[in-house]
Amino acid sequence: MSHKYFFNTLLSVSLILITLVHVHTASAQLLKGSIGIHDPSTIVKSGSTYWIFMTGSKIPSRYSTDLITWTDASVAMPTRPSWIDTAVPNFKNNNDTYWAPDIAYFGGKYYLYYSCSTFGSPVSAIGVATASTPAGPWTDQGMVVQSQTTSNFNAIDPSILVDGSNVFMAYGSWSAGIAVVQIDSSTGKVKSGSTPTRVAGGNGADWEGACLVKEGSYYYLFVNRGSCCNGTSSTYYIIVGRSTSPTGPFVDKNGTDLKSGGGSILLGSSGRFIGPGHVGLLRQAGSNFVSIHFYDGNDNGAPKLDIINMGFSSNWPFLTRDWIAAGTYTIKNVNSGMNWDAWGCTGVIGQAVAQGTASSLTCQKWIFTTTGNGSYQIKTAMSTGNVVDIINCGSANGTKLQLYSALNNDCQKFRVFRTADGSHIFNPVNSEKVVEVPGASTIAGTQLGLWDYNGCTCQKWTITTASSSRLAFEEVNSDDDISVYPNPTARNKGFSVVLGEKEVGMYTRLNLIDSKGSIARSKKIEGGVITFSELNLASGLYIIQLVSENKVVTRKVILE
Template sequence: MKNQTNYSAQQKVKQLFIIALLAITGCLWAQPGIHDPSSTVRNNDGRYWHFATGNGIYTISSSTTNFSSWQNENTVFPIGTWPGWIANYVSGFAGNFWAPEVIKIGNTYYCYYSCAGNGAAAAIGLATAPNLSGPWTDKGIIVAANNAIDPSVIVDGSTMYMAYGNWQTGIDLIQLNPSTGLRLNSSLWDLVAGSVEAPYIMKNGSYYYVFFQRGLCCSGVNSGYYTQVGRSTSITGPFLDQNGISLMNDGGTTFLPNKNGRYIGPGHVGYGESRLSYHFYDGNDNGAPKLMTSTLSFVNGWPVAGTASQIVPNGTYKLVNRGSAKYLDNLGSTVNGAGVAQWASGSSNNQRWVLTYADGYYKIKCVSGGKYLDNVNNTADGSAVAQWDSSPNFNQQWSITSAGPYYKLTNRSNGKCIDTGGLTTNGSVLQFWYSNVSVNQQWTLEYINSSTAKMGNLTDADETSEPVNNKSFYVWPNPVNGNQFEIVNNDNVAANTKLAIVNMSGQTVYSQDLGITESGVFSYTIDISSFSKGIYFVNLENGSETKTTKLIVN
């Protein structure tokens, strides 16, 4: 069970984040303010709305189905105001509402919102309106409990229910009155046990599905979030995963893995207007939090995000084994049939692999040498994984499937998985073994970039943990895992330049007059031991210009 202090800290970090929006078309929307989004909701005027964590409950809308243009809307509660009943249940509440859920019943919109402050005490309330632009009328409390957050509401025929996240005791379900939207009775059902949060509940066919989060969020590329799901023929459970394990007994089928190329730490699933939505941290943008909208389908009775088979986007990756912590490496060989091994992390292109997807399977090519992973007709357990020139043969076709927050790589021809064989030494050749639950078969895919070309010029300098000497203004290391980082400026700056660090809520958390009296270059080291985890902007300001770079604190 996660302790109350750590949970409260995690949720406070949530308040610092600003999120951009990535639509199905790949458009990026940079307007600040979205985190823990509601499902997509369509207003009376036809515009598509999202409600999100923020002061007064943050809202945006778009007139296009691909979400290519957005505009800010009025908050549900005017900034600086909130219902008076909250103070009776939540200490230290300051107007920042979490994780709203908005649905329409008849001609009325229902906005369920979370209130949290100091400690774990929290509550969920309801406001209603005839139009998403308001005015909103508060209807009062739905439920109050330790960490009662993240409401998800489902109308099922003549009945109505709300699931909500409770990190200390799991995911709970209560019944609502469909006439008022308020709580109907004192009944309460436990759906998921353990340290989980952010539920979403829906029905498809004869099954009810509950999606939920495991792991810790809000740490950029180091976020531990991943989304799991279970199903039941009854909305009150029991919910089971694909292996028949109860969600009350640590069960859960992974729906969105922790790392899927550039998409890291996905969370807070919602579904509305035929669109799946969730937020993630962009591994190709220093862990910037963004929101994905995609499609949702069902295959053999289980939900699949986006396309049914391609769970890893095309691109270049490094593959690290969970059991040995060593990387997939071709050892520099360019000979057909040469074994593929594992090695400690390095900058060599021997450890960079290009994944391309077609017709349900991946081909995996090493940047160094351009050879493809191949089973060279090996079928026995313990036989070697090798490489060969490109071929349409099934020997070079691979399934990539999720195993919790990790991946398994299975050869189409022999049906065997890439496995370390329990070895951990540099240069040990990887082996084929039957699919099992061993960590020797579990891999993390570290995203490099989206290129699928042979890239012989990549080095570790492309990664953000190293100094970037060709940039005029940067911070390093970035992300920061310790208590200090350095600001480096290689351009001349004006006299009387000031340094300011701003968090994602727009608050200045550090400022310093650098005392520069004449133009020049400089580096400056800052102690950030008092900083919370999250994303910040580092600004150099003078009377004529401001230079800005992003800082990630882990």
């Protein structure tokens, strides 16, 4: 949160305090209880419950069991610690509004880091409190770092990285830039002998809201640039740099140091999602759930929580609201085990979209086309090409789904959210409702409809690549004992080719051929198992080519 925009920030905090009273009355936005969440902390899981903390009076918190519905919990800091009055004398005039907290678990307890500051001044401090659970109660442990002038790293916006037995904190806003300092894992304070290292920004430039993440052998520093806290006029956007050390140097894709103004842009304003910022990462059920705030252009710029997806390409992260790649899929209800079905299998206009017993019928295959900001047009794979449509663009509970010709309106676009258990929910862009099997029916032919989200498994769906989107396997010399596992496989992971006993020693080289006929990967064969790992190739069909002195054998593998 910037100190450069006094009046805008003051108005923003007033808006936050007002909207906290109305957290369950937001306009069309599926994440329930998301309004009023500004500068969200990293989401942490304790037992079966997820917790998030945010900017606000006495440090508000909320919890969820599915990452969709968020419920108010107790404030973390009901009483202001006395040390703050000395370190930041004017903080007491700020309604005890703590900024941009972050939470982490290490050393057998939870550590909650928080910022104390005053508008328009670099006089700031970061403190820390501990608890056995995110629900509290929290015991304050005192000050971690402080700042007094613009020549200091402004002591706000803490971000904690737990890296094995080591703990690091990134922090800073404008002023001297972003710093990283090592934290003592036994106290939660700055480790003896460690001093803050500048890793980004400086000279009063607009750098704040850092988040330090490790993935593989790289450390990634996410930072916000632009200005926050001005509703629909906010200009926040997210950039990233990477390093092999948590203290840098961090460079962007062009090799430019973040201390010299570098930074690869990841996410900016798009549609209703204005001024995205303050990255936090939760790894859960094989997914990267990234928490950010944005200012809702459809709701007078109210600050809200968004949870988006992060992936990696060539060891660089990307942020997207898309949880599903464009392609052809089947959609199965978690409760009934039945699939979305164009009921009647003709695909004509007006045909009901219902649930049907799972089969290989084309009328149970659906073509997803991205339409931006995590939403999709969903089209039947049948030759008619009609799309899933909300009848009469209704938004009332009980409104049904049908097929209709493509109109490119919001009644034919669905935002797909991923829940904590890896299932998905479908939210039509024109309403707050979700797609469900009415009454949790297990009867084939039940037409799908809309209802308020309530967590019922009848509203949750598993999305699986449809067989029609894969080419049939055609193998040369298929009598040879050669197997590929797993197949299909994730595009950023890998697979193994296993040779039978008589095939070992027969083949000398294995080539992986892409759709253009180029060799994407190649290995000398020196045993019975040939493994490709961390491929980081584009999704699609590839040819596995095994070469011997007198023949070539092929298999096919799909990267998803």
